[in-house]
Amino acid sequence: MTGQTLLFTILAAIVAIGLSLLFYFYNSKKKRSKHWIIFSVLRFLSLFSLFLLLINPKLETLELSTEKPNLVVAVDNSSSIAYFNEEENVRSFLQQIKDHQELQEKFKVDYYSFGSEIKKVDTLSFTENKTEITPLFDNLTEIYAEQVTPTILITDGNQTYGEDYLFTAKQYPQDLYAVAVGDTTFYSxxxxxxxxxxxxxxxxxxxxxxxxxxxxxxxxxxxxxxxxxxxxxxxxxxxxxxxxxxxxxxxxxxxxxxxxxxxxxxxxxxxxxxxxxxxxxxxxxxxxxDEKTNVLILSSFLHPDLGAFKKAIESNQQREASIKLISDFKESLLDYQLVLLYQPTSAFKSVFDQIRKEKLNSLIVTGTKTDYQFLNKSQDFFRKEIFTQLEEFQPSYHSGYSSFQQPDIQFSSFPPLKDNFGDVAFKTAPQVLLYQNINGVKTNLPIIATTEENQQKTGFLFGANTWKWRAKSYVQQKSYETYDDFFGKIIQYLSSNQRRERLTVDAQAFYNYGDKISILAGYFDKNYTFDDRAKLQISLQEKETEKTYQYPFILQSYSYGVNLNQLQPGTYTYKVTVEEENIQKTGSFTIVDFEVEKQFLNTNLDKLQKISEENVSFLSQGTALLTQLVESKNYQSVQKSAVKKSSLIDWKILLAIIIVCLSAEWFLRKYKGLI
Structure with missing residues (x-):
């Protein structure tokens, strides 16, 4: 309580005493009750309690608590544990930890499992088909950063996915006790x-x-x-x-x-x-x-975008891209499935004439050197206002794009593109994949859009310097694959002359057993707008056993998906149907019989010794390890004190005192005939 609050409290007591005496003692002696002392005390308690509520002093109390150290038990839940026939031994050791009374009294024990993902343990299946250990240490470091947390790592030490865990484990700030699972015998x-x-x-x-x-x-x-x-x-x-x-x-x-x-x-x-x-x-x-997609990239000058386009296109071996300068181009466009026109100028007139005449597919890319006066006259898709002022804008993802399935690959984090300032007006509303975001404000101006009319497809990319997008994607993903796949889908869609279908199915030709196996489908109404009301189902038949399966698709934002991780290796034919519609798609895929968890012969004892500084035990030595942890003086409970502040206004007892005192005063005065 502060000095100022104490002063106010004393003044409140004085005022309460004064008012009580004034009301009962200093009245004329003829009217003074012989019980004035009792009435004065009751009135004082009522007034003083009321004044305290108005002052509302803060009261401080010291609370003591005992905090036990943490103990983390991390268990390898991958199928390699079952392959070593150690699953029951691991479960038995975990039960031994749970039943160890002294250990439970000394530590707050948390259980985690790891494999293809990290989670709190409820049950162990030993069926996860990947072992990734590095994220385990990253997550535990973040969770227990400020606490003493010895860690028991129960694993065979064999990692099948992700970065090598040796460095991360060596940087782990907690004491690490490895429990080796599996066979350590050397075999040829x-x-x-x-x-x-x-x-x-x-x-x-x-x-x-x-x-x-x-x-x-x-x-x-x-x-x-x-x-x-x-x-x-x-x-x-x-x-x-x-x-x-x-x-x-x-x-x-x-x-x-x-x-x-x-x-x-x-x-x-x-x-x-x-x-x-x-x-x-x-x-x-x-x-x-037996076929290959040939893409022609035409430009009047050299630019880093051209190389980025070529790299992204040719990341798929089914495609080939050729960069040509318009001043040297003398070939026929009929040799190509798609023509990419980079920042066209009046030198492109003959090319636009041939595209219009032959109804060829094209991708128009604009930028700061585009001749918009020429471009507005040379095509009938859009008109752009002509200004000499330049502007920069970032992409904003549009999830309603339906020409093909494309997830958001963190487009909003991509560097800005540059183009001439001015609105763009399309003759017919296009399908827009990315909108312009100017200074944090999403506009209705497109960056990437596509149109399809009379089986002729045209794409539009407004803005130069998309090579920076590919570089940014590499920084984020440590690979060009994500960006190249995104741009490849645009090329694949535009270069195909197949008629647009209401039902589309995205399935790979083959999968490795143990990898995530999922099939995506898109369904569109007669206006080719995505329809989220449909009910899709996939029927599967394994080629060798002729065993059949049926699964429903689940709506996932702007696509339908089905998870097929439970399927065994083999070749499957599938048929995707839409309920109450005479629409279906068929195909096949193969699941390759390959289990990476079965490729290891024995426990990686050497690496476990390195990460735990020789603190390696075996399941048979579990009792000794638990005894060591209990007896260790490095892990002690800590008594902590905390000052808890509470407001007097929160005391319900004070309100009760006021009510009781006022009620008692009223009843006594009534009883004595003073009211």
Whole structure:
């Protein structure tokens, strides 16, 4: 309580005493009650309590609490634990932790599981098909940054996805106790570590294949590595390994002799008494196609955008882009499926004439050097006001775009584009994917839009310097893939002459077993507007067993999706139908039998020792580890004190005192006949 509040409280008491005495004692003696002392006390308590409520002093109380240290138990929930037949032992150790009374009294224990994702443990399935450990340490560091939190890590130490966890674990600020799961015995092993191959190949061409093989063992061996297409051997070679020469990179080219999805099997001959033979075989698929999309990029000057366009287009092997200067261009446009016109000027007149005559697909890209007076006359899609002033604007994603499925790839964080100032008026409303955002205000002016009329498709990109978008995407994603896929969808849509369909299905030709398997679909009404009222269903049939499955699609914003992670390896045909509509799409895909979690022969004991500074135990030594934690003096409960401030106005008892005193005074005065 402050000095000022104390002074006010004393004054309140004096005033309350004065008023009470004035009312009862200093009245004329004839009217004074012989019980004036009792009445004065009651009146004093009422007035003083009321004055205290008005002053509302703050009262401070000291509260003591005991805070136990945290103990984090992080458990590997991937399928490799089940592969080592250790799932029951892990569950038993967890139950031992939960039943250890001294441990529970000393620590506040939190349980987490990790694999393909990190979550609080409720049940363990040991079915997750990926092991990513690095995010575990990042998340725990953030959650327990200011607290003492020893951590028990229960894992086989084998990571199958993401960044190597060694560095992150070494930077982890808490004491780390690793519990090794699995077999630590050394076995000789020959395995196929990785296969690099393009997803697509072209008919009558050869496609490259790169195979990485590793050998663990002391003896020198020579084994055959072969590649088969179905039952036909297409390649074989004898390779030699030893303790010193324990790896080999096999580089070869295979012919693409027929169109379709081809399934190849790479097999490394097993060695004597080899324990893990799952990693001696690996499958890969290649889709052979007999057509290629040719894109022509025309410009009157060189610009970094041109190179970015070419790189993004050719990121898909089915496409090829050629950059030509308009001053040197003498070819026919009929050799190309799409023409990209970069900042056209009057020199493009013959090109626009041919596009109009032949109804060719095109993508018009504008910028600061665009001749808008010429462009307004040369095409019938839009008109732009002509000003010499320039402006910059950033993209704003439009989720209602329906020509093809395109998620938001953080467009709003992309650098601004530059173009001439002025409104754009379209003759027919286009489909807009990105709008202009000027100084944080979203406008109705498009950056990227498309139109489709009489099977002729035209795209518009208003603004130069999109090469900066590709660079920004690389900074965000550590890869050009996300941006190239986005731009590739624009190219794919514009270069296709297929009639637009009301039902579209986005499914890959093949998936690796254990990866996320999902199929997206889009459904549009007769005006080609996305329809979110439809009920879509997919019917599947496995080719070999002829077993059938049916799943409904779930509405996901502006698309429909279905998760098929539960499917086993095999080739499936599918049919997507729309309820109460005579519309369907069919296709097929293959799930490749490859489980990365089964590729490890034993526990990665060496790495576990490095990250835990030799604090490595085995499941059989769990009791000793728990005893060590209980007896350690490094982890002690901390008594904390906190000053709690409370306002007197929150005291309900004070209100009760006022009511009781006033009521008692009134009843006594009534009883004595003073009222």
């Amino acid at each position: 092993d020959l395995k196929i570590e990785r296969v690099n191959v393009n997803k697509y190949a072209y008919l009558n061409n050869k496609f490259p294949v790169e195979v990485f093989l590793n050998y663990t063992g002391d003896k020198a061996i020579t084994k055959e590595v072969k590649i088969e297409l179905g039952n036909t051997k297409v390649f074989s070679k004898k390779l030699s390994f030893s303790k010193e020469k324990n790896s080999e990179i096999l580089q070869l080219h295979l012919p693409a002799n027929r169109v379709g999805l081809l399934s190849y099997t790479i097999t490394a001959e097993t060695i004597e008494n080899e324990k893990n033979t799952n990693n001696n075989t690996k499958k890969f698929l290649v889709e052979v196609i």
